[in-house]
Each structure stands twice: as structure tokens, then as C-alpha cells.
Amino acid sequence: MGKVWSFLFLLVPVLGVGLFAWAPSNGFWLPRDISKHGWQIDHLFNFILVLTGVVFAATEGLLFWFLWRYDAKTNRTPVKYMHGSHNLEVIWTILPAATLLFIAIYQMNAWADVKMRKPKDMPPTVEVTARQFEWRLRYPGPDGKLGTPDDIHHVNDLHIPVDEEVLVQLESMDVLHDFFLPNLRIKQDAVPGMSIPVWFRATDTGTYDLVCAELCGWGHYKMKGRLTIESRASFDQWLAKMGAEEQATQEPAAAESEDSQ
Amino acid sequence: MSSTTFGAHAHEADHGHGHSASFLRTYVFSLDHKVIGIQFLFSTLLWFVVGGLLALAVRWQLAWPWSSMPIVGPRLFAGEGGQISPEFYTMLFTMHASIMIFFVIIPILAGAFGNFLIPLMIGADDMAFPTLNMLSYWFMWPAFVCMISSFFVTGGASASGWTAYPPLSAVDSAAPGSMNGQTLWLIGLILVGVSSMMGSVNYMTTIIQMRAPGMTMFRLPMTIWAMFITAVLQAFALPVLTAALFMQVLDRVVHTGFFVPEGLIVNNVTAGSGGGQPLLWQHLFWFYSHPAVYIMILPAMGMVSDMISCFSRKPLFGYKPMVYSISGIAGLGFIVWGHHMFMSGMNPALGMTFMVSTMFIALPSAVKVFNWIGTVWGGKVQFTTPMLFALSFVSMFIIGGLSGIFMAATPVDIFIHDTYFIVAHIHYVLFGGTAFGVFGGIYFWFPKMFGRMMNEFWGKVHFFLSFIFFNGTFYTMHILGVGGFPRRLADPYHYDTFAHMQGMNQFISICAFGMGAAQIIFAANFIYSIFLGPKCGRNPWHANSLEWFAPSPPGHGNFDMQPIVYRGPYEYGSPEVDTDYYPQTQPPPPGSEGQADGGHH
Numbered sequence: 001m002g003k004v005w006s007f008l009f010l011l012v013p014v015l016g017v018g019l020f021a022w023a024p025s026n027g028f029w030l031p032r033d034i035s036k037h038g039w040q041i042d043h044l045f046n047f048i049l050v051l052t053g054v055v056f057a058a059t060e061g062l063l064f065w066f067l068w069r070y071d072a073k074t075n076r077t078p079v080k081y082m083h084g085s086h087n088l089e090v091i092w093t094i095l096p097a098a099t100l101l102f103i104a105i106y107q108m109n110a111w112a113d114v115k116m117r118k119p120k121d122m123p124p125t126v127e128v129t130a131r132q133f134e135w136r137l138r139y140p141g142p143d144g145k146l147g148t149p150d151d152i153h154h155v156n157d158l159h160i161p162v163d164e165e166v167l168v169q170l171e172s173m174d175v176l177h178d179f180f181l182p183n184l185r186i187k188q189d190a191v192p193g194m195s196i197p198v199w200f201r202a203t204d205t206g207t208y209d210l211v212c213a214e215l216c217g218w219g220h221y222k223m224k225g226r227l228t229i230e231s232r233a234s235f236d237q238w239l240a241k242m243g244a245e246e247q248a249t250q251e252p253a254a255a256e257s258e259d260s261q
Numbered sequence: 262m263s264s265t266t267f268g269a270h271a272h273e274a275d276h277g278h279g280h281s282a283s284f285l286r287t288y289v290f291s292l293d294h295k296v297i298g299i300q301f302l303f304s305t306l307l308w309f310v311v312g313g314l315l316a317l318a319v320r321w322q323l324a325w326p327w328s329s330m331p332i333v334g335p336r337l338f339a340g341e342g343g344q345i346s347p348e349f350y351t352m353l354f355t356m357h358a359s360i361m362i363f364f365v366i367i368p369i370l371a372g373a374f375g376n377f378l379i380p381l382m383i384g385a386d387d388m389a390f391p392t393l394n395m396l397s398y399w400f401m402w403p404a405f406v407c408m409i410s411s412f413f414v415t416g417g418a419s420a421s422g423w424t425a426y427p428p429l430s431a432v433d434s435a436a437p438g439s440m441n442g443q444t445l446w447l448i449g450l451i452l453v454g455v456s457s458m459m460g461s462v463n464y465m466t467t468i469i470q471m472r473a474p475g476m477t478m479f480r481l482p483m484t485i486w487a488m489f490i491t492a493v494l495q496a497f498a499l500p501v502l503t504a505a506l507f508m509q510v511l512d513r514v515v516h517t518g519f520f521v522p523e524g525l526i527v528n529n530v531t532a533g534s535g536g537g538q539p540l541l542w543q544h545l546f547w548f549y550s551h552p553a554v555y556i557m558i559l560p561a562m563g564m565v566s567d568m569i570s571c572f573s574r575k576p577l578f579g580y581k582p583m584v585y586s587i588s589g590i591a592g593l594g595f596i597v598w599g600h601h602m603f604m605s606g607m608n609p610a611l612g613m614t615f616m617v618s619t620m621f622i623a624l625p626s627a628v629k630v631f632n633w634i635g636t637v638w639g640g641k642v643q644f645t646t647p648m649l650f651a652l653s654f655v656s657m658f659i660i661g662g663l664s665g666i667f668m669a670a671t672p673v674d675i676f677i678h679d680t681y682f683i684v685a686h687i688h689y690v691l692f693g694g695t696a697f698g699v700f701g702g703i704y705f706w707f708p709k710m711f712g713r714m715m716n717e718f719w720g721k722v723h724f725f726l727s728f729i730f731f732n733g734t735f736y737t738m739h740i741l742g743v744g745g746f747p748r749r750l751a752d753p754y755h756y757d758t759f760a761h762m763q764g765m766n767q768f769i770s771i772c773a774f775g776m777g778a779a780q781i782i783f784a785a786n787f788i789y790s791i792f793l794g795p796k797c798g799r800n801p802w803h804a805n806s807l808e809w810f811a812p813s814p815p816g817h818g819n820f821d822m823q824p825i826v827y828r829g830p831y832e833y834g835s836p837e838v839d840t841d842y843y844p845q846t847q848p849p850p851p852g853s854e855g856q857a858d859g860g861h862h
Contacts, residue, residue: 005644008728012656016736023740028765030676031745031758041672045743048670052663059659063634067652072574072641079834079841080639084579084632092631093582097624103670104620108613110672115609132435132528174527175429176539178604178679182745182758187675191539191606192428193522209758213679213747215422217429217436218348221750 002071006064013060017053031182034208034229036201038185040110048103114185118197124169125160130177130190133219135210141243152243156225161235162205168198178214181227189214202229290399292391293817297398298377299710302703304401305369306787310780312360317777318345319353324763324770326752348437350751351420356412358423359446363453364408366695367553368401370560371460371495374702375488377710379464381808381815382485384473384824389466397459400452407449411442419446422749424550427520427542431512434530447510454503457495464492473807475826479584480845482806482830483577486584487563490591494552494559498595502549505542512537543605547598555594557691558658559587561698562629565651567830568705569633571804572648573640574841576831579632586625593622603671604678612671619669626662630655640834641841645802646720650701653728657693661686664739679749682742688735700727700783707787708801712813713794719786726779733772737765803842806830810846 023029033042069075127146129136134155141150146169160166170179172190179198180187188198210225230238291297321330322345329335334343345353376394380387388394411418416437421430429435430443468481468489481489511517516533520542523535570577577583599607599615633655642648664686668674677683700723707715746759753759800809807830811820824846832843837850 002642002644005649008725009652009656012660012732015732016660019736019740023743027761028740028744030743041676044670045667045673045676048667048673052666056659056663059630059634060656063637063652063656066634066637067642070573070637070640070642072643075641077639079573079575079641081576081834081836082578082639083576083831084582084635088631088635089579089582089628093624093628096627097621100620100623100666103666104617107616107670107672111609111613111616114672114675115612174525174532175432175435176426180679180745180747182676185676187604187678189605192525193535193538194540194606196606209756211745211747211756211758215351215426215429215749218346218351218420220351221347221752222755224756 002073003068006067006071009060009067010064013057013064016060017057020049020053033183033185034202034204034206035184035186036203037110037113040113041185044107044110047106051099051103114200119165119167119199122165122167122199124197125166126158127169127171128158128179128190129171129173130179130212130216130223131173132175132217133212133223135179135212135223135225136173139239139242150243152239152246154242156210157228158210158225159228159230159235159238160202161232162202162229164232165199165201170196170198175216176214177212177216177223180211180213181208182211183208184227187213205229205231290395292387292395294376294380294388294391294394295710295815295819297394298373298375300398301368301372301376301401302710304405305365305373308360308364308405309369312357312365313777313780315353315357315360317773319350319357320770320773321345322350322353322751323753324767326754345751347751348420349417351422351436351749352418352442354749355419355422356408359419359450360408361691362423362553362557363450364401364405366557366691366699367457368453369699370557370695371457371464371488371491372398372401374484374560374564374699374706375460375464375492377706378484378808379467379488380471381709381811381819382482382806382830383468383471384476384807384820384826385467385471386818386820388463389470390463393459394463397456397463400456400459404449404452404456407445407452411445411449414441414445416442418442424546425509425542427509427512427537427539428522428525428527428532431509431520431542432525432527432530432532433513434528434532444510444513447506447513451503451506451510454499454506458499461492461495461499464488465496468492473824473826476807476845477826479581480826480829482563483566483580483583483587484560484563487559487561487587490587491556491559494556494591494594498549498552498556501545502553505545505549508545509542540602540605540607543602543607544598547601548595551598551601552591552594554690555590558695559590561654561695561702562587564702564705565654565698566633566636567804567806568647568651568701569636569655570831570833571802571842572643572645572651573637574643574833575636575640576829576833577632578635578638579628580829580831582628583632586628589625590622593618593625597622600669600674603674616669616671620666623662623666623669626658630659630662645704646715646717646724647701647705647802649721649724649728650697650704653724654694654698654701657689657697657731660736661689661694664689676745677742679747680742681738681746681748684748685735685738685742688738693731693735697727697731700724703787705802706808707790707794708797709808709811709813709815711791711794712796713790714797714801715790715794716786719782723779723782723786726782727776730772730776730779734769734776737769737772741765741769800844803840805832805842805844807845810844 127138137154139152140146170190172192177190184200208227210227212223327344329343419442420436508519512519518535518537520537521535525532597619600619603612754763807824810824826845834841835843
């Protein structure tokens with residue numbers, strides 16, 4: 001039976017690596033990346049995947065081989081009576097330590113790009129305020145400033161221009177939410193009482209999902225927004241149209257929009 | 262002296278209930294660490310069933326959203342046509358995690374195994390403070406009552422996730438379960454904390470003060486080292502959680518606003534005066550709950566080390582590096598909590614420092630894995646049920662450890678944070694790791710607990726099915742996570758990005774149901790063997806440590822002869838003796854004096 005059990009443990013690395021090899025060509029992988037910074041994240045993911053994959057296959061393979069080789073039923077050699085090996089301990093402490101240190105340093109730049117190097121002197125493209133269970137959007141009007149009477153309000157339907165740096169000012173009215181754009185490799189919690197800048201540059205047009213990724217209550221699953229990435233011209237056009245619609249309904253809506261500040 | 266059976270003979274009774282031990286005093290309000298340990302074991306196993314059923318309901322919803330749940334659906338939710346409502350779904354995963362973490366994993370390791378094993382393995386007759394020990398069990402009961410009753414109050418049980426992030430948890434109007442259920446949840450956890458703290462103090466004192474003659478610290482089995490360091494972790498981290506829980510109770514009951522910012526309007530209701538910070542809770546919560554992750558795995562690591570050495574018939578590879586790496590994990594465990602908060606709005610530069618410390622906590626874990634594999638190397642491996650579970654612990658922990666590197670890398674975490682990649686990771690550590698280690702521990706120490714063996718054949722069937730279905734359930738979740746599939750969504754398929762993942766979720770759910778069903782075999786084997794399993798002697802596994810020197814089951818006071826310790830617990834295959842094991846209590850053969858070839862006596 002020992003051999004059968006050893007094989008069970010061999011199945012772990014074989015099927016484990018197999019599934020990761022099967023998945024990408026069958027539609028289960030990182031969603032298409034359409035951001036300027038995303039390649040760094042995907043590259044780091046693939047790098048760690050290969051590295052951990054090798055360690056995974058090696059350690060699981062070794063475990064299998066030792067179980068197979070040293071099965072008490074068939075192993076006729078006497079037990080190696082030993083309590084360890086100082087040299088081995090040193091080797092398998094220093095090697096992983098150096099690898100981990102390398103990964104730690106290697107990733108710092110990508111993190112700094114996405115979360116620390118905020119574009120300077122740039123007004124927000126849009127202010128996103130999360131609330132149970134919708135995304136409230138506020139674009140600056142023709143004056144280019146937020147917080148003025150010509151602001152344009154919208155819900156759940158986020159439009160941004162392509163090939164331009166976009167700055168989202170992220171806020172929450174009630175509980176925690178999370179602004180997750182899978183295709184743009186962007187994720188950031190929205191925290192009540194904080195205004196958090198999120199920046200990115202989209203490299204392709206189209207419509208994509210805006211997902212709430214932090215539990216925000218019973219309706220969390222349906223807090224769905226839509227991201228439309230379009231050319232500067234059609235973005236301006238859309239914004240102007242939204243602005244005009246809002247002007248037309250200004251009188252009845254005025255009181256309400258004051259409310260939502 | 263005669264060998265004794267459970268409570269029948271109050272040998273060396275010094276706890277004042279010697280000859281007239283009533284049933285109540287012996288089996289219910291017992292001061293005996295073994296009875297208390299078994300009480301913890303039964304209670305936590307019952308909660309394991311509850312937590313598992315909640316998980317299966319979660320899996321039902323994710324595989325076939327909004328369809329009538331078979332059998333239980335029509336009875337529970339007649340109004341909704343048997344389907345799980347979204348508010349009930351949030352409650353399901355909240356209570357699944359809360360129960361599994363605070364009512365199963367933590368108390369089964371420290372409460373059940375810690376209590377049962379510590380005095381036996383160090384050669385003591387009981388804990389240092391038996392009354393405190395009894396209290397630590399009975400403080401669990403008000404917590405049980407809080408948890409159970411929270412299901413029946415208005416609004417139902419807590420629905421704000423096991424992490425209870427405010428304002429969702431702190432403001433009544435934020436979620437249905439944020440009415441009374443959340444307050445009961447908080448009080449329940451405070452009581453669990455009181456119980457854990459009593460246990461910790463007791464374990465530390467017992468291990469430091471009550472070791473048998475000759476039992477130096479570096480002759481302790483790894484199980485005891487792990488329990489000791491876990492107790493230290495608990496004692497230092499728990500007060501922070503307790504403070505945070507009290508603060509949230511105050512926020513909820515008298516609107517202190519520790520965690521609620523100014524001017525919050527939730528569900529069109531103004532949420533008190535504010536002035537607080539939601540991130541404060543996250544820091545306090547994770548300052549405990551990250552060390553708690555190690556509280557939930559270190560004891561299992563210790564038990565697995567003992568089992569692997571015993572069934573490889575070979576000394577543990579690198580005893581001292583193992584002790585140092587447990588200490589290293591515990592030390593680093595206090596400075597990595599921020600890795601749960603990379604996306605929280607915390608200062609990203611601070612995130613980077615947490616990333617570096619998190620990377621390095623992988624190091625002692627790697628050292629431990631290498632030492633376990635080194636222990637198997639060159640041994641004579643016996644594939645018993647406990648050994649299979651111990652080996653699967655190592656195999657699964659490799660996966661859980663390596664997947665942790667993805668989320669420790671902050672840029673990758675931007676994408677996989679709050680996806681099923683995290684769910685896969687935690688279950689590889691806590692189910693594939695700890696729960697398999699616990700199953701192994703139950704099969705291994707069952708003969709000592711009840712004086713009878715569990716059935717090996719059915720044990721192996723249980724192992725085989727659990728192992729296959731576990732991997733089918735959780736390995737696949739990595740793939741979902743790579744696709745960005747988010748956690749905690751009652752119905753993710755209305756997003757275009759995730760619509761194609763329902764089939765894979767159905768596969769996962771079927772595996773999960775299979776894994777649940779496999780546990781029936783365990784339950785039957787466990788209950789049957791308590792009464793009708795074959796009786797065993799003191800040392801059925803030919804193991805070295807002190808608990809196998811005591812009768813099975815040990816009577817009150819544990820040992821019928823004072824154990825004297827001559828060596829460490831891992832002297833398997835020693836050339837000094839003819840047997841392939843060399844118990845800690847066995848005097849060295851005369852004249853051998855450490856001679857390698859030993860000779861016969």
C-alpha cells in the first residue's frame with residue numbers, strides 16, 4: 001500500500017502544475033490587461049508563478065520520492081540515525097532568504113508606480129463616491145474644477161478617456177467599498193472619512209466591469225458599475241451631453257445634489 | 262501501583278475529590294486536564310459540523326445561485342421559495358469563518374490537544390492551575406450561547422464578515438445582521454478570548470514549572486514547544502483584540518464613534534456623532550488576527566513533527582532549527598499584520614515595509630518544510646492513518662506557503678486581494694494544514710484518550726476521500742482567483758468578467774459536498790471506536806514521548822510511576838538499543854555511556 005500512497009502524493013505536483021498549464025488556454029486566466037502599469041503586475045505574477053512552481057514541484061517531488069524509496073515494507077537499508085545537518089540547514093536558510101530578499105526588492109518599483117508616484121499638479125478626472133450599493137460619479141464641468149455648480153453627476157456608468165493619465169478621487173459615503181477594475185489591474189478600498197487618489201492610464205477602448213471587492217452589506221454582489229474607455233473626442237462629447245441633460249433638469253435636482261455632498 | 266482507568270481510581274489525588282468523585286465532578290465540572298481536553302474536543306468537533314454545513318450552503322449558492330436549496334431550503338426559507346437570500350448569504354460566510362476560526366481551530370488546538378497533551382508529554386500530573394483550566398472551558402459556554410442565539414435575534418446573526426470591518430459592523434442600519442447579531446458576536450468573541458487567555462497562562466506556567474526530572478527545555482517534544490510559543494503569542498496579542506472588541510461594542514451600544522467617521526449617512530440614517538477612523542479597527546483586529554493565523558497552525562506543526570518522526574522511525578531532522586523557526590515565526594508574526602491592509606488606504610510606504618517583513622516570514626516556514634522532508638529521508642516510513650494525515654499536512658502546507666508569496670508581493674496583491682486566490686490560500690493553510698494535522702492528531706492520540714484504537718481501514722478511506730475532495734475544492738479556487746473572481750459575492754455571474762466561471766464553481770461545490778460526506782466516515786469511526794474499538798496497550802505506536810509511558814487512558818494524576826527523562830523524544834533507530842525506538846524514560850543500558858555500537862545488556 002505504501003507505493004499507492006506515495007503515488008497519491010505524486011499526484012499533487014503533477015495535477016497541480018497541470019491545472020495551471022491547462023487554465024490559460026481555456027479562458028481561465030488574468031483578464032486582458034489594458035493598462036499602462038498592468039504589465040508589471042502580470043510580469044511579477046508570472047515570475048513568482050514560475051519560481052514557486054519550481055519549488056513546489058521540487059519539494060513535492062522529493063517528498064514523493066522519499067516516501068516511495070523509504071517505504072518500511074520494501075526498504076531493507078537500516079534507518080539513517082541522524083539528527084540533522086548543520087550545513088544543510090545553513091544552505092536552506094540562506095538560499096530562500098536571498099530569493100525572498102530579491103523578490104522583495106524586485107517588486108518595489110511596480111508598487112511605487114501604482115500606489116505612490118501620484119501624477120503631480122493634476123486635477124481629478126472624476127470623483128467616485130461609493131455608497132450602498134452604487135457608484136456615484138462627479139465630473140468637473142466646463143470650468144474644469146470639482147465642487148462648482150457646473151459639476152456633472154452620474155451613477156455607475158464610469159467613462160474615461162483612453163491613452164491619458166486618469167486621476168480618480170475615491171470616497172465613500174457609508175461603509176467600506178472597493179474600487180476594483182480587473183482589466184486595469186486597479187484595486188483600492190473606498191474608506192468613509194478619507195479621500196484616496198487612484199491613477200492609471202488605459203491603453204484600449206471598450207466597456208469593462210467595475211466591481212465592488214470589499215464586503216459592503218447584503219447588496220454587495222450587485223454593486224456593479226460599468227467602465228467605458230473611449231477616445232478623448234467621444235469622451236468630451238459624452239460629458240457635454242451629460243452636462244446638458246443635467247442643466248435641463250437643474251431646477252428639480254438642485255436640492256438633491258446639495259444633499260449628496 | 263496499579264494502572265488506573267478514567268476516574269475510577271483517584272491516584273495521588275490532590276484536588277480534593279479523591280474517593281467520592283461524583284459523576285458531575287468527574288465528567289462535567291472536572292479539574293482533570295484530560296477530561297477538560299476531551300470536553301474541548303467534543304465541543305469543537307460539534308462546532309466543526311455547524312461550520313461545515315454553513316460552508317456547504319455557501320457552496321450551494323455559488324454553484325446554483327438563487328435556486329431552491331434541496332431538503333433544507335424549503336424548510337428554512339419557505340417565503341423565498343427555498344432560495345438563499347443575499348442577506349442570508351452574507352451571514353453564511355460570516356458565521357462559517359467566525360465559527361471555524363474562533364470555535365473550532367483555535368480551541369481544538371490549544372483547548373483540546375494543548376490540555377490533553379501538555380501535562381502528559383512533560384511528565385506532570387496535571388496543569389499548574391486546574392481550576393483555572395476548568396474555568397477556561399466553561400467560559401466557552403456563554404460564548405456558545407451568544408453565537409447560537411445570534412441566529413435567532415432580529416436581523417439574524419452577524420453579516421459583516423469574520424473581520425467585522427466597521428462601519429458595516431458598527432452601524433445598525435448598515436446590514437440586517439448589524440442589529441443584535443453583531444453585538445452578540447462581539448460578546449461571544451470576548452468570552453472566547455477570556456477562555457484562551459486563561460488557557461495560555463496555564464500552559465506557559467505548566468510547561469515552565471512542571472516538567473518531570475530530566476525534562477530539559479531541549480528535550481521537549483515539538484508539540485510542547487509549539488504549544489508553549491502559541492501560548493506566548495496568545496498572551497501578548499489577545500489583549501489588543503479584546504480592547505478592539507470592547508470598543509466596537511461601545512460604538513454599537515452607546516455610539517462612542519471610535520471607528521465611525523464624521524457625518525456618515527448609512528442607508529439614509531445618520532450614524533452618530535463620528536470622529537473615528539475605520540482603519541483603526543483594521544490595525545487592532547489584525548494585530549491580533551495575524552498572530553492568530555500562527556496560533557492556528559503552530560500547534561499542528563508541532564504535532565505533525567512528532568507523528569512524522571515516529572512513523573519514519575527516525576529522529577526529527579534539525580530539532581533546534583525547528584524550535585528556532587517556530588520562535589522566528591512567532592516573532593515576525595507580530596510585525597506583518599499590515600499585509601492584510603495593502604488595499605485599505607493605509608500609507609503605501611508603510612505597506613512596503615510590511616511587504617518586506619511578510620516576505621521573510623516565509624523563511625522559517627520553508628526551513629520547517631525542508632526539515633520534515635529531511636526526517637522522512639532515510640527512514641522506514643509506516644503509512645498509518647495519522648502518518649498519512651501528517652504527510653498531507655506537509656504537502657498541503659507547501660502549497661499554502663507558496664501561494665502566500667503571491668499576496669505578500671504588494672503589486673500582485675493589487676489584483677488578487679479579495680479574490681478566491683486568498684480563499685484558496687487560507688484553506689490550504691487552515692484546512693489542508695491545520696485540519697489535516699488535527700485529524701492526524703486525533704487518530705494518533707485517540708488510543709491514549711480512550712484506551713482503544715480507531716479503525717485503520719476506515720481511517721484510510723476517510724483520508725483518501727478528504728484528500729482528493731479537498732484538493733478538488735480548494736486547488737481549483739486558485740484558478741478562479743487568477744481570473745479575479747471576487748470573494749463574498751452572492752452572485753458574481755452577472756459580471757461579464759466572471760460569467761464563464763460558474764461551471765468551475767459547480768465542480769468545486771460537488772467536491773465540497775464530497776468532502777463533507779467523507780467526514781461522516783470519520784464521525785462513525787470516532788464514535789464507534791470510543792465504545793467498541795480494539796483495546797490497546799500503553800504504547801501502540803512504539804513512540805518515545807512520555808504520554809506513551811502512562812496507561813491508556815491515563816488515570817487521575819496521569820502516571821503510575823514517576824517518569825524520569827534520559828533523552829530527547831526522537832531517538833528512533835538508535836544503535837544503543839535493539840528496539841527501533843528508545844523511550845525518553847528508558848534508562849540507558851549499563852556501560853553503554855553513549856557508545857555508538859552500544860552492545861547488548
